Amino acid sequence: MRFEAITIKDIATALGLSTSTVSRALRDSHEISVETKKIVREYAEEHNYRPNPIALSLKEKRSRSIGVVVCEIANSFFSQIINGIESIAYDRGYNVIISQSHESYKREVLDLSYLASRSIDGLLISVAMETTNFDHLKSLHDKGLPIVFFDRVVDDIDTHKVIIDNSTGAYNATVHLMKNGFKRIAIVSISEHSFIAQGRLNGYKKALQDNNIPEDEKLIRYCEHGGQNYEELEQVMDSLFSQKKKPDAVFAGSDTMTMGILRYFKSKKMKVPDDIALVGFSNSENADLLQPALTVIKQPAFEMGKKATELLLKMIEAKRQDKTFENYVLPAELVIRESSEKK
Amino acid sequence: MRFEAITIKDIATALGLSTSTVSRALRDSHEISVETKKIVREYAEEHNYRPNPIALSLKEKRSRSIGVVVCEIANSFFSQIINGIESIAYDRGYNVIISQSHESYKREVLDLSYLASRSIDGLLISVAMETTNFDHLKSLHDKGLPIVFFDRVVDDIDTHKVIIDNSTGAYNATVHLMKNGFKRIAIVSISEHSFIAQGRLNGYKKALQDNNIPEDEKLIRYCEHGGQNYEELEQVMDSLFSQKKKPDAVFAGSDTMTMGILRYFKSKKMKVPDDIALVGFSNSENADLLQPALTVIKQPAFEMGKKATELLLKMIEAKRQDKTFENYVLPAELVIRESSEKK
DNA sequence: TTTTTTTACGCAATCGTTATCGGGTTGCAG
DNA sequence: CTGCAACCCGATAACGATTGCGTAAAAAAA
Numbered sequence: 001m002r003f004e005a006i007t008i009k010d011i012a013t014a015l016g017l018s019t020s021t022v023s024r025a026l027r028d029s030h031e032i033s034v035e036t037k038k039i040v041r042e043y044a045e046e047h048n049y050r051p052n053p054i055a056l057s058l059k060e061k062r063s064r065s066i067g068v069v070v071c072e073i074a075n076s077f078f079s080q081i082i083n084g085i086e087s088i089a090y091d092r093g094y095n096v097i098i099s100q101s102h103e104s105y106k107r108e109v110l111d112l113s114y115l116a117s118r119s120i121d122g123l124l125i126s127v128a129m130e131t132t133n134f135d136h137l138k139s140l141h142d143k144g145l146p147i148v149f150f151d152r153v154v155d156d157i158d159t160h161k162v163i164i165d166n167s168t169g170a171y172n173a174t175v176h177l178m179k180n181g182f183k184r185i186a187i188v189s190i191s192e193h194s195f196i197a198q199g200r201l202n203g204y205k206k207a208l209q210d211n212n213i214p215e216d217e218k219l220i221r222y223c224e225h226g227g228q229n230y231e232e233l234e235q236v237m238d239s240l241f242s243q244k245k246k247p248d249a250v251f252a253g254s255d256t257m258t259m260g261i262l263r264y265f266k267s268k269k270m271k272v273p274d275d276i277a278l279v280g281f282s283n284s285e286n287a288d289l290l291q292p293a294l295t296v297i298k299q300p301a302f303e304m305g306k307k308a309t310e311l312l313l314k315m316i317e318a319k320r321q322d323k324t325f326e327n328y329v330l331p332a333e334l335v336i337r338e339s340s341e342k343k
Numbered sequence: 344m345r346f347e348a349i350t351i352k353d354i355a356t357a358l359g360l361s362t363s364t365v366s367r368a369l370r371d372s373h374e375i376s377v378e379t380k381k382i383v384r385e386y387a388e389e390h391n392y393r394p395n396p397i398a399l400s401l402k403e404k405r406s407r408s409i410g411v412v413v414c415e416i417a418n419s420f421f422s423q424i425i426n427g428i429e430s431i432a433y434d435r436g437y438n439v440i441i442s443q444s445h446e447s448y449k450r451e452v453l454d455l456s457y458l459a460s461r462s463i464d465g466l467l468i469s470v471a472m473e474t475t476n477f478d479h480l481k482s483l484h485d486k487g488l489p490i491v492f493f494d495r496v497v498d499d500i501d502t503h504k505v506i507i508d509n510s511t512g513a514y515n516a517t518v519h520l521m522k523n524g525f526k527r528i529a530i531v532s533i534s535e536h537s538f539i540a541q542g543r544l545n546g547y548k549k550a551l552q553d554n555n556i557p558e559d560e561k562l563i564r565y566c567e568h569g570g571q572n573y574e575e576l577e578q579v580m581d582s583l584f585s586q587k588k589k590p591d592a593v594f595a596g597s598d599t600m601t602m603g604i605l606r607y608f609k610s611k612k613m614k615v616p617d618d619i620a621l622v623g624f625s626n627s628e629n630a631d632l633l634q635p636a637l638t639v640i641k642q643p644a645f646e647m648g649k650k651a652t653e654l655l656l657k658m659i660e661a662k663r664q665d666k667t668f669e670n671y672v673l674p675a676e677l678v679i680r681e682s683s684e685k686k
Numbered sequence: 687t688t689t690t691t692t693t694a695c696g697c698a699a700t701c702g703t704t705a706t707c708g709g710g711t712t713g714c715a716g
Numbered sequence: 717c718t719g720c721a722a723c724c725c726g727a728t729a730a731c732g733a734t735t736g737c738g739t740a741a742a743a744a745a746a
Contacts, residue, residue, distance in 0.1 A: 019726090024724095024725085051703070054702080058397045058733095059704060079422045083443075086441065098439065117393045118438060266631075284629065290629070363697080376693075376695090394733070401703095401732080402732085402734060
């Protein structure tokens with residue numbers, strides 16, 4: 001606060017001491033007498049002195065702020081993650097600067113240069129779906145900026161990563177559908193290049209294999225933009241359901257897509273689960289209130305944010321940099337509801 | 344970035360100039376020769392020089408960051424607002440520091456002292472539902488901190504405010520229910536003390552009056568904690584529906600409560616809208632996918648965030664403080680769906 | 687030619703804080 | 717009585733950037 005903020009200098013002149021003495025007294029240095037400390041502290045307390053964080057940052061060459069890049073704040077999965085990030089950062093006295101990439105590579109590069117110019121101490125990022133070139137991240141990493149990836153990670157940058165066990169999540173969901181009698185299970189996935197899509201696809205395929213159901217490429221579809229625009233999703237769905245042998249269940253690869261697909265079914269008057277079953281990744285708080293109540297794979301978003309932040313702060317505050325990095329994998333939970341029940 | 348960040352001093356020594364010359368060259372001062380400017384600029388460009396924002400903050404006595412206090416990030420209404428805030432702040436080069444009050448007065452006070460200690464240039468706040476004493480805000484306001492209230496405002500602090508037209512929103516929703524033939528319309532509102540609850544209640548009452556329906560106090564209920572915990576809501580609903588003359592429609596006063604009430608009805612096997620109609624405030628993106636598709640009053644959250652931020656930045660960047668403040672009122676939109684249709 | 691003005695740059699202070707160095711006073715052992 | 721810690725504290729220099737002031741040299745005016 002610039003508003004008549006009291007500084008160490010003010011205390012010094014008021015008490016007839018030097019700034020260094022005041023500074024030391026407040027930091028409880030042994031080379032200041034007990035009485036002086038007491039006087040200084042009381043005065044500081046009384047006048048509600050707070051060290052100027054900006055001056056400290058300048059001196060310590062650290063901003064005590066961390067940058068966060070997500071695609072969208074207004075997406076329950078990411079807002080829950082941010083919640084987790086905040087909860088740790090707040091406790092440890094760090095600022096959180098949030099930027100959104102809106103899944104755009106260009107915007108992500110811009111965000112990063114902005115964050116770098118704000119001199120962040122570390123970075124938490126879930127890369128945009130569009131991003132296939134990681135030079136902007138590599139260059140920051142090479143310069144020594146502590147980075148922790150979460151959810152959408154970059155394989156060939158060596159640092160901490162916090163991910164969901166996408167494979168097992170997808171596996172469980174697929175097995176669940178098969179157990180409920182569905183035979184032709186389609187998967188609508190986000191961009192094929194993405195790390196996450198790979199994991200989810202692998203789980204899906206493994207589930208088919210383990211149950212001796214042959215893969216059918218016609219049942220595997222991708223949305224390059226992750227269903228951010230409904231039109232893309234609609235096209236993909238149209239092509240999926242214009243086939244002769246239609247799927248009897250759909251497994252949706254992201255929150256936005258799960259909702260989009262449900263919306264698609266409604267618009268086509270397809271009854272879920274009677275005409276078609278649906279299971280999808282989703283962190284919506286209200287999946288139980290949907291029509292039908294949706295079977296979802298729920299991700300521990302809050303924990304993810306917490307864990308990623310803890311790892312980042314550990315890196316930032318480490319005396320010397322550690323060369324061993326964690327690859328923290330969180331389980332995804334299958335919540336079974338109506339949308340996957342055969343009638 | 345502390346990572347080998349290039350400073351003005353580095354440029355100066357590299358080019359055999361003084362820091363002042365470099366600084367002025369970069370700021371395009373007229374007292375630097377064209378050639379020198381060119382040399383400096385090229386060198387700066389080449390080495391990707393960025394002025395250290397922390398040093399600037401210290402000098403200019405402003406942090407270029409604004410504080411935001413909301414009750415919950417992971418609530419679509421507020422995350423949409425934050426989205427709006429970010430969109431403006433980002434463009435104007437401001438940081439956004441977000442804190443959550445979780446509707447707790449204590450936490451709100453803590454948040455504010457934290458933000459103040461982070462030396463924010465201005466504050467955007469939607470006060471917690473618990474908060475009835477505003478001294479913490481008044482004291483900051485008196486010290487000269489620019490504040491803009493949004494959504495939940497404080498009447499007796501004189502500054503910019505951005506609110507939703509709660510009264511008209513509630514009025515339209517109530518009239519809509521009456522037009523659809525509902526007679527006993529209950530309102531379940533957030534804390535009675537709140538500014539918002541008052542507006543919504545007034546709209547509700549006015550709608551009844553205008554249609555010559557007598558008010559019935561038994562149909563007006565409050566949740567002190569705004570339905571943050573389901574138990575509170577359940578109790579209120581139980582008492583509402585244990586009456587002899589039961590309501591045939593419910594008007595819910597907040598996003599959380601709207602979802603909670605729908606959940607309540609489902610748990611009690613009450614069919615919406617056949618047994619009971621429901622209309623509520625909600626900014627959920629998926630209200631159309633609910634069972635039943637929900638008639639909601641949707642608030643222009645994104646715009647609200649934008650407008651509040653614009654006003655705040657205007658205050659912050661004003662040479663002299665203006666004494667006339669805007670009370671910006673945004674319209675709420677009634678989106679009609681199944682949950683309010685009589686069959 | 688001399689004086690004045692302009693040009694183009696450097697010096698040093700400043701923002702708030704801490705670290706380094708140094709200095710004066712006291713107590714105590716040699 | 718001297719020397720040397722121990723104790724308490726002050727002056728100063730950073731951190732990176734801006735800015736008022738000073739000034740040498742060049743240009744213009746006298």
